[in-house]
Amino acid sequence: MSESVRIVACPTCKAEVRWEPQSRYRPFCSERCRLIDLGQWASETYRVPAEEDSPPGEMPPTH
Numbered sequence: 517m518s519e520s521v522r523i524v525a526c527p528t529c530k531a532e533v534r535w536e537p538q539s540r541y542r543p544f545c546s547e548r549c550r551l552i553d554l555g556q557w558a559s560e561t562y563r564v565p566a567e568e569d570s571p572p573g574e575m576p577p578t579h
């Protein structure tokens with residue numbers, strides 16, 4: 517038990533991340549998780565097809 521590497525949990529996917537200089541994205545496990553946490557993924561990859569087809573102003577009659 518001489519190993520003193522600190523292990524942290526990636527805030528995004530909860531994966532174990534070794535807290536050491538090589539882990540350049542710590543506390544995240546990867547750049548992807550870091551971007552996700554920053555919210556950049558929303559504009560980069562979060563492309564939802566027009567599934568929820570309900571534009572404001574064209575509401576179906578509710579009665």
Ligand SMILES: [Zn+2]
Nearest residue numbers: 526529545549
């Ligand atoms: Zn992660």
